Amino acid sequence: MSSPSVSLSPAAMPAPAPAGRLSAELCLRIYDLMLRARVLEERLITMYKQGDGYFWIGGPGEEAFNVPLGLLVDKGHGLDHDYLHLHYRSSATLLALGADPVDSLRQMKNTATDPYSRGRNFAGHYSARKWNVVPVTSPIEVQFSIAIGTARAQRAGTGAKGITIVQGGDAGTAEGDFATALVWSSRRGQELPLLMIVTNNRYGISTPFTGQHGYDQIAERGKAFGMPTAVVDGNDPEASYLALQKAIEYVRTERKPYLLEAMVSRLRGHSSASGANPVKGEIDCLERFEQTLESRKLLTRAQIEQLRADYTEELLQASKRVREEPQPTPESVHDYIFADKNYVGGEA
Amino acid sequence: MATMVQAIRMALHVGESRLGVTDIFGQDVGPPLGGVFTQTQGLQTAWNTPLDERGIVGTAIGLALAGQKPVAEIQFCDYAFNTIDLLKIAGNTYWSSGGDWNVPMVLMTPVGAGIRGSIYHSHSFDAQATRIPGWKIVMPSTPRDAYGLLLSAIQDPNPVMFLMPKALMRIKAEPGERIPGEPEDEKQLNKMIDAPLGDRSQWRPEWPPLEELFVPIGKARIAREGRHVSVLTYGRNVHMALAAAAELAAEGIDAEIVDLRSLHPYDWDAITASVRKTNRVLCVNEDTEITNFGEHLIRRITEELFYELYAPPKLVAGGHLPGIGLADHLEMASVPQKNTIKAAIAELAAHEP
Numbered sequence: 176m177s178s179p180s181v182s183l184s185p186a187a188m189p190a191p192a193p194a195g196r197l198s199a200e201l202c203l204r205i206y207d208l209m210l211r212a213r214v215l216e217e218r219l220i221t222m223y224k225q226g227d228g229y230f231w232i233g234g235p236g237e238e239a240f241n242v243p244l245g246l247l248v249d250k251g252h253g254l255d256h257d258y259l260h261l262h263y264r265s266s267a268t269l270l271a272l273g274a275d276p277v278d279s280l281r282q283m284k285n286t287a288t289d290p291y292s293r294g295r296n297f298a299g300h301y302s303a304r305k306w307n308v309v310p311v312t313s314p315i316e317v318q319f320s321i322a323i324g325t326a327r328a329q330r331a332g333t334g335a336k337g338i339t340i341v342q343g344g345d346a347g348t349a350e351g352d353f354a355t356a357l358v359w360s361s362r363r364g365q366e367l368p369l370l371m372i373v374t375n376n377r378y379g380i381s382t383p384f385t386g387q388h389g390y391d392q393i394a395e396r397g398k399a400f401g402m403p404t405a406v407v408d409g410n411d412p413e414a415s416y417l418a419l420q421k422a423i424e425y426v427r428t429e430r431k432p433y434l435l436e437a438m439v440s441r442l443r444g445h446s447s448a449s450g451a452n453p454v455k456g457e458i459d460c461l462e463r464f465e466q467t468l469e470s471r472k473l474l475t476r477a478q479i480e481q482l483r484a485d486y487t488e489e490l491l492q493a494s495k496r497v498r499e500e501p502q503p504t505p506e507s508v509h510d511y512i513f514a515d516k517n518y519v520g521g522e523a
Numbered sequence: 524m525a526t527m528v529q530a531i532r533m534a535l536h537v538g539e540s541r542l543g544v545t546d547i548f549g550q551d552v553g554p555p556l557g558g559v560f561t562q563t564q565g566l567q568t569a570w571n572t573p574l575d576e577r578g579i580v581g582t583a584i585g586l587a588l589a590g591q592k593p594v595a596e597i598q599f600c601d602y603a604f605n606t607i608d609l610l611k612i613a614g615n616t617y618w619s620s621g622g623d624w625n626v627p628m629v630l631m632t633p634v635g636a637g638i639r640g641s642i643y644h645s646h647s648f649d650a651q652a653t654r655i656p657g658w659k660i661v662m663p664s665t666p667r668d669a670y671g672l673l674l675s676a677i678q679d680p681n682p683v684m685f686l687m688p689k690a691l692m693r694i695k696a697e698p699g700e701r702i703p704g705e706p707e708d709e710k711q712l713n714k715m716i717d718a719p720l721g722d723r724s725q726w727r728p729e730w731p732p733l734e735e736l737f738v739p740i741g742k743a744r745i746a747r748e749g750r751h752v753s754v755l756t757y758g759r760n761v762h763m764a765l766a767a768a769a770e771l772a773a774e775g776i777d778a779e780i781v782d783l784r785s786l787h788p789y790d791w792d793a794i795t796a797s798v799r800k801t802n803r804v805l806c807v808n809e810d811t812e813i814t815n816f817g818e819h820l821i822r823r824i825t826e827e828l829f830y831e832l833y834a835p836p837k838l839v840a841g842g843h844l845p846g847i848g849l850a851d852h853l854e855m856a857s858v859p860q861k862n863t864i865k866a867a868i869a870e871l872a873a874h875e876p
Contacts, residue, residue, distance in 0.1 A: 514625035
């Protein structure tokens with residue numbers, strides 16, 4: 176995206192951050208990405224509602240947690256960087272990694288230019304081998320089994336510097352794959368460098384948390400497996416950043432698993448199947464962080480409104496361009512069924 | 524001459540020592556057992572997993588995505604049914620990511636009846652496997668093909684399922700089917716690579732100087748040439764069909780036995796050539812008969828080779844039964860036997876248009 180018309184430079188701000196807070200510069204960077212992610216999801220919903228896509232699912236309400244995640248991973252390709260097994264609410268993580276939001280519009284419009292799936296998969300189903308972002312799947316649990324494999328390739332003794340991060344929602348932890356990850360990652364002497372993240376929005380489609388789980392926090396389950404656990408307010412980007420930093424540092428150094436649960440919001444419901452309309456009674460992490468930044472005199476309301484207007488306009492124009500991009504041809508259904516080279520093994 | 528299980532073990536040794544295999548794993552695959560059929564004894568990269576098939580398949584996918592070369596095992600295919608959505612992901616990842624991530628993994632699993640394995644050690648998997656696009660699927664019927672197909676599976680950049688006919692695990696290679704590099708004396712081979720009974724903690728195998736042999740995926744083998752009826756089959760049923768053909772030869776019926784070896788991709792050229800020659804087709808496999816891989820072959824033969832046929836194609840398959848019963852009579856009545864195959868060949872040979 177082009178540079179915003181409002182400068183986010185914190186040059187005039189006092190430097191040291193109090194305990195539990197991040198520096199002004201980092202706060203503004205996180206805020207900018209949170210806003211971009213929110214505006215992107217709003218554009219995707221609008222595209223869906225205007226007939227420029229068949230289905231929407233995404234992450235409004237997870238930005239305060241997912242942006243810090245994207246900023247904190249060791250981004251790159253191969254075992255010395257972090258593998259990411261994300262879910263379909265991870266747009267903010269992708270933007271924080273440096274993804275072009277226009278590519279998300281392409282996936283929504285299922286164009287041939289969609290770099291994540293070439294028009295084959297729903298919005299929010301990211302894939303980026305160059306950054307170790309393993310393809311996002313619609314099943315809400317399988318990433319917990321698959322992540323064991325990348326973590327095993329990075330286990331202690333291999334010399335790999337990267338770790339594996341796997342993320343899913345609270346409802347998906349009822350599936351056996353979540354237990355699989357707990358069991359396999361914590362075997363004594365064979366521990367895996369695996370950060371398990373549960374973003375708990377307290378719903379599985381329409382089923383509330385209490386209708387599915389008889390315990391208060393999912394993180395409690397990690398304790399039986401001897402791994403450190405934490406619960407963080409995922410609507411607070413500073414707390415999320417610090418909790419993630421601690422968890423990532425532990426996994427990277429100890430080469431052992433860690434279970435982190437983030438309490439987040441689901442601001443537009445499950446998906447377009449439930450309307451994708453604003454949901455009352457949920458904390459909006461973006462609004463809350465704007466108030467924080469205003470109270471700390473890091474941003475003014477006018478600047479916030481200007482930024483939002485700029486980003487919104489930018490993606491509106493981009494969506495018009497994407498509309499004109501080619502759709503996949505019928506013949507292309509036969510492309511990429513079998514590989515002729517071992518690309519993941521380094522062949523090109 | 525090597526048995527099939529020794530051939531598999533030798534292929535895995537070549538795989539881990541020369542073809543980049545990083546992990547051979549599954550339940551009881553690592554020491555001390557080395558596989559319930561001994562197929563992974565003495566391998567450097569073999570390790571034991573928790574008793575968790577979804578974890579096994581998921582781990583294989585993850586290792587493959589991380590640039591490793593995993594060979595995973597499900598101890599019996601009867602226990603692979605709870606992994607089907609993960610098998611679908613292994614098969615669809617290259618496609619759904621638009622060519623971003625291929626998944627170079629091998630999944631081995633014993634299949635089929637013949638050992639009186641009752642309801643949960645007798646299943647077939649070929650009908651299920653061929654319904655999961657994105658996989659290559661192979662099934663040997665001889666030790667040499669087991670060796671060569673497994674090496675090809677390891678070398679392939681895609682997910683490959685290696686179905687092991689469990690009733691054939693102890694069969695020995697026929698003369699002329701030697702694995703390149705194996706010693707002439709089979710007792711010597713046993714001494715070199717079979718783990719001793721009892722404490723094995725100090726035992727190390729002594730591998731023969733094996734040469735690579737790649738049986739191409741997608742190529743059938745004519746196990747017996749014949750003029751009157753084409754029998755399209757694979758795995759355990761190849762040997763039954765050969766025995767049936769040998770008996771029928773005395774009656775003047777000359778059956779051609781096509782060992783498909785690969786179920787996907789399958790060798791349509793070889794099938795076509797055989798059907799054009801004999802004009803009569805029998806498909807034989809052990810899986811349940813409704814929505815059976817042989818049905819697919821018959822559908823395609825009927826559509827594309829209809830005017831070559833002198834008789835309606837036949838399928839001899841497992842019954843559409845909830846399970847394979849333990850008692851001798853029950854198992855025999857559930858899956859094809861030599862005599863049912865023989866009767867079907869004879870009936871086709873006698874049929875005139």
